[in-house]
Amino acid sequence: xxxxxxxxxxxxxxxxxxxxxxxxxxxxxxxxxxxxxxxxxxxxxxxxxxxxxxxxxxxxxxxxxxxxxxxxxxxxxxxxxxxxxxxxxxxxxxxxxxxxxxxxxxxxxxxxxxxxxxxxxxxxxxxxxxxxxxxxxxxxxxxxxxxxxxxxxxxxxxxxxxxxxxxxxxxxxxxxxxxxxxxxxxxxxxxxxxxxxxxxxxxxxxxxxxxxxxxxxxxxxxxxxxxxxxxxxxxxxxxxxxxxxxxxxxxxxxx
Amino acid sequence: xxxxxxxxxxxxxxxxxxxxxxxxxxxxxxxxxxxxxxxxxxxxxxxxxxxxxxxxxxxxxxxxxxxxxxxxxxxxxxxxxxxxxxxxxxxxxxxxxxxxxxxxxxxxxxxxxxxxxxxxxxxxxxxxxxxxxxxxxxxxxxxxxxxxxxxxxxxxxxxxxxxxxxxxxxxxxxxxxxxxxxxxxxxxxxxxxxxxxxxxxxxxxxxxxxxxxxxxxxxxxxxxxxxxxxxxxxxxxxxxxxxxxxxxxxxxxxxxxxxxxxxxxxxxxxxxxxxxxxxxxxxxxxxxxxxxxxxxxxxxxxxxxxxxxxxxxxxxxxxxxxxxxxxxxxxxxxxxxxxxxxxxxxxxx
Numbered sequence: 001x002x003x004x005x006x007x008x009x010x011x012x013x014x015x016x017x018x019x020x021x022x023x024x025x026x027x028x029x030x031x032x033x034x035x036x037x038x039x040x041x042x043x044x045x046x047x048x049x050x051x052x053x054x055x056x057x058x059x060x061x062x063x064x065x066x067x068x069x070x071x072x073x074x075x076x077x078x079x080x081x082x083x084x085x086x087x088x089x090x091x092x093x094x095x096x097x098x099x100x101x102x103x104x105x106x107x108x109x110x111x112x113x114x115x116x117x118x119x120x121x122x123x124x125x126x127x128x129x130x131x132x133x134x135x136x137x138x139x140x141x142x143x144x145x146x147x148x149x150x151x152x153x154x155x156x157x158x159x160x161x162x163x164x165x166x167x168x169x170x171x172x173x174x175x176x177x178x179x180x181x182x183x184x185x186x187x188x189x190x191x192x193x194x195x196x197x198x199x200x201x202x203x204x205x206x207x208x209x210x211x212x213x214x215x216x217x218x219x220x221x222x223x224x225x226x227x228x229x230x231x232x233x234x235x236x237x238x239x240x241x242x243x244x245x246x247x248x249x250x251x252x253x254x255x
Numbered sequence: 256x257x258x259x260x261x262x263x264x265x266x267x268x269x270x271x272x273x274x275x276x277x278x279x280x281x282x283x284x285x286x287x288x289x290x291x292x293x294x295x296x297x298x299x300x301x302x303x304x305x306x307x308x309x310x311x312x313x314x315x316x317x318x319x320x321x322x323x324x325x326x327x328x329x330x331x332x333x334x335x336x337x338x339x340x341x342x343x344x345x346x347x348x349x350x351x352x353x354x355x356x357x358x359x360x361x362x363x364x365x366x367x368x369x370x371x372x373x374x375x376x377x378x379x380x381x382x383x384x385x386x387x388x389x390x391x392x393x394x395x396x397x398x399x400x401x402x403x404x405x406x407x408x409x410x411x412x413x414x415x416x417x418x419x420x421x422x423x424x425x426x427x428x429x430x431x432x433x434x435x436x437x438x439x440x441x442x443x444x445x446x447x448x449x450x451x452x453x454x455x456x457x458x459x460x461x462x463x464x465x466x467x468x469x470x471x472x473x474x475x476x477x478x479x480x481x482x483x484x485x486x487x488x489x490x491x492x493x494x495x496x497x498x499x500x501x502x503x504x505x506x507x508x509x510x511x512x513x514x515x516x517x518x519x520x521x522x523x524x525x526x527x528x529x530x531x532x533x534x535x536x537x538x539x540x541x542x543x544x545x546x547x548x549x550x551x552x553x554x555x556x557x558x559x560x561x562x563x564x565x566x567x568x569x570x571x572x573x574x575x576x577x578x579x580x581x582x583x584x585x586x587x588x589x590x591x592x593x594x595x596x597x598x599x600x601x602x603x604x
Contacts, residue, residue, distance in 0.1 A: 003383075010380050018368040021409060086362035090425065093328045095353040096381040252330070 004097040011104020015078060016111055025074060029116045033067045034123050040187065041127060048188050053218065057132075060124040061141075061213035062186030064117055065206060068149035069181060071113040072156030073173055075105045079160035079248075080169040088252055102244055106153040113149040117142070132219045141216035144229055148209050151236035152177075157244040161251050185210045205232040279342075281306040281433055281464035282327065287336035289322055296322040298488035300336070304466060304481070306432075309459055311479025312468040313575070319488040320468035321361065324437045327466065328358045341433045341464075354382070357426035357434045361441060363418035364425075367411035371402050371421050374410060375428060382429040389428075396424040400454065416447025423454065433464045440474060452477060472575035482575075484582055491582050500573045507577070508554060510540040511567040524561045525554060544570070 020026050040063065045055035079102075082088045091101055121129075131138055159176070160169045183197055184190070184206035190198050201207055212229035215222030284302040288295070297319045304310035312320050325331040327340055329349040338345035341355040365374050372393050379389030397406040400420040405413060410421060419439065426434060439455065440448040455478060459465050469475050475482050476496055483493040492499055508528065512521055515538035522533040522540055528550065533542035544550050551568055558565055 007381060010377060014366065014369065014373075014377055017373065018366070021368045085367075086360050086364040087366060089325070089330055089360050090358065090364040090378075091381070092330050093353060093356065093358040094378065094381045095350065095383065 004099055004103070007097045007100035008103040008107060011100050012107040012111070015074070015105060015108035018078075019074065019108075019112060025077070028073065029071070029112050030119055033063070033116055033120050036067075037063055037120060037123050037127070044187070049192075050189060052220075054128065056124065056128045057130065057218060058189075058214075059187065060120065060129045061217055062184075062210045064120050064145060065148065065210045065213060066181040066186050067116050067120060068113050068145050069152045069177055069206070070173075071109050071116065071149045072106070072153035073170070074112060075109055075153050076156035076160030076169040076173050077166040078105055079157060080163055080166040083161065083251060084165055092252060099245075102157055102241075102248060106150060106157060109153040110146055110150055113146060117145055131217050133217050137216045140226075141213055144209070144212060144216065144226070144233075147233045148229065151233040151240070154237055154240035154244050158240050158247055161244065161247040180204060181206050205229075205236070208232055280304055280339075281308075281341055282310065282466055283337075283339045284323075284327070285337045287323065287326065287338065288334045289319075289326060289331065290334055296488055297326075297333075297336075300485065300488070300490055302466075302483055302490070302493075304464055306464050307459070307462045308480040309465045309467060309478050311475035311482040312466065312485055313470070313472065313475045313479075313482055313579075314468075314485035315470055318485045320470075320485060321437055323485070324358075324360075324435050324466065324468055328356055328435050329353055330358075341431075354429065355431055355433060357429065357431035358437075359419075359422045359426040359435070359439060360437045363415070363422040365410045365418060365421050368409055370409055371397055371406040371413075374421060375425055378425045379428045384429075392428060396428065400424050414447075416443055416450060419443060419447070419451060420454065423451070427458065427463075431463070433466070434458070436465065436467045438468055438470065440469070440471070448474075472579065476575055484579065486582075492578070496575070499575070499578045502578070502581075506544050506546075506550070506570050507573055508542050508544045508550060509567075509569045509571065510554065510558075510565050512538045512540065513564045513566050514538070517563050520561065521558060521563050521565075524557050524563065527557070528554060538566075 019029070037059070040059055041056050045059070048055055050058040082091075082101075088101070092098060133141075155177075156169075156173055159173050163169050163172055183193075183201050184204045185201065186206060190201040190207060193201055208225050209229040209232065211220070211225040212222065214220040215225060280303045282302060282304040284300060287297050287300040287302075289297040300319070300323060302310065302312070302323070312323065314320050322331065326333050327338060327345055329345055329352055332346060340352055343352040343355065345352055366377070369377065372390075375393035375396055376386070376389045379392050380386060384392065394403075394406075397403045400423070402417060402420060402424070405417060410418060413421065423436070423439065426436070436455070440451050443451065452474070455465070455467075459478075465478075467475070467478055479496070481493065481495050482499060483490045484499070485491065492502070494502075508525075510521065510525070512518060518535040518538065518540060522535055522542075525533055525540065525542060528544050529542040530545065531543050533540050535541075551570055554568060555565070
């Protein structure tokens with residue numbers, strides 16, 4: 001167990017050291033989210049009606065949830081790269097805790113997610129976002145975001161090992177997750193959507209998590225969305241972590 | 256054209272320290288079988304290497320070499336067979352065995368975003384060393400592999416040869432008694448290849464047992480103490496280089512005639528020197544001869560008496576190319592790339 005913890009730390013450290021040295025990935029976590037916030041607020045913001053909130057207040061929790069879900073990108077691409085370049089074989093020939101390979105990857109995502117979440121909150125505060133919540137709820141919101149981001153790291157870990165190259169991991173993840181984040185309450189109120197889409201948007205876990213964030217940070221009526229968001233996150237981990245481990249064993253044991 | 260070419264034998268390696276691991280061979284494999292779907296990649300392979308020696312596993316692409324290494328290095332589970340490495344069972348004691356082996360695969364498996372130092376420190380720590388110890392070892396290895404100056408740069412800035420050296424350094428971070436190198440020089444330029452050979456020889460001189468796969472005959476000839484020739488998942492011959500070459504009936508005489516039209520007559524004239532029918536190829540005549548002393552003189556004498564002349568006569572030991580050709584009926588393919596992607600059956604000549 002001590003071995004697992006120390007090896008996980010070593011692997012997470014490795015992945016974090018890599019990040020700033022890969023400019024494409026680094027901008028994806030820093031500059032790109034800021035760009036999206038600015039585009040949405042100033043380009044679409046005026047045309048989208050969000051009763052009860054200014055658009056920047058409405059948007060920030062939603063766009064942070066979207067970003068955090070994509071935080072696992074680094075895991076998908078990193079694992080696909082390690083597989084295709086033979087690094088996984090090197091690691092598997094070492095007397096290390098094998099679970100640390102996946103655990104270290106996903107743990108590193110928590111750190112990068114914290115970074116991009118901070119950047120987004122600060123950007124939001126600069127352009128007029130304001131919390132309408134106590135410190136406890138703000139912190140609970142941060143914790144929920146990190147949990148949800150961690151859950152999606154496992155989704156991306158699985159996707160990263162389904163494909164052969166980092167590029168394929170990138171486009172597969174994008175194709176699957178991008179529409180999910182848009183057909184939700186992240187950017188527009190769901191009642192503005194046509195009925196079929198609206199039904200989907202309402203059951204979409206992204207909507208549940210975004211609504212939970214709005215209730216924690218903006219004091220919006222919560223319903224049972226906070227509990228729902230936690231349940232969704234835990235359920236995603238419960239499904240995708242074993243899938244990722246299974247896929248890892250399988251791909252690693254190929255010829 | 257050299258007149259008399261004799262390949263150097265490789266028995267003059269530096270003496271090796273006996274290994275401290277339990278008695279018996281450092282690597283012992285019997286009846287190893289592994290299938291992927293319908294493809295039988297390994298079909299009853301036996302291998303053995305004494306402590307401190309180099310076992311060369313020689314074969315073309317797709318012969319099963321990489322699969323064998325991956326099983327010995329605990330990356331794959333065999334379907335059947337007994338495998339003992341460094342005194343441990345590679346299946347039952349896989350976790351403990353990983354502390355005693357080093358592996359460098361076909362790809363230079365280094366993290367390209369990390370520097371040379373960071374790569375080696377990471378591997379050292381994953382072997383369980385403390386950070387300070389891992390750093391000390393990394394510096395030592397970089398020095399030894401001539402990478403000290405490059406040690407602070409990301410590995411993506413390295414040349415192919417430097418990456419391989421870094422990869423090899425990573426494989427020996429924990430001073431493993433048994434080392435697996437899977438086609439270590441595939442894709443390297445000749446100069447880097449020679450450098451890497453020298454490095455490998457120095458490692459072996461310190462007592463490491465090495466299993467080396469290669470598709471290059473000269474590489475096996477230079478580095479290995481004993482060789483297993485593998486083709487279609489089976490060992491088709493094994494022994495020392497000399498034993499393998501002796502199987503071909505010892506020395507070969509090559510005669511380049513002045514006039515190709517005389518090939519048939521010359522073959523008849525020289526027939527008494529050989530137990531086999533001499534083979535003619537244009538103006539070149541090749542025959543396996545019984546002894547070496549005086550053979551050339553006698554050949555010249557026989558030709559001279561028959562009024563024939565030769566431009567060149569040479570006597571040489573069979574090369575591993577000859578061995579491979581006679582064992583498999585096809586030449587070892589020196590295809591580029593080290594992939595074993597191709598199905599076994601495709602290689603039948």
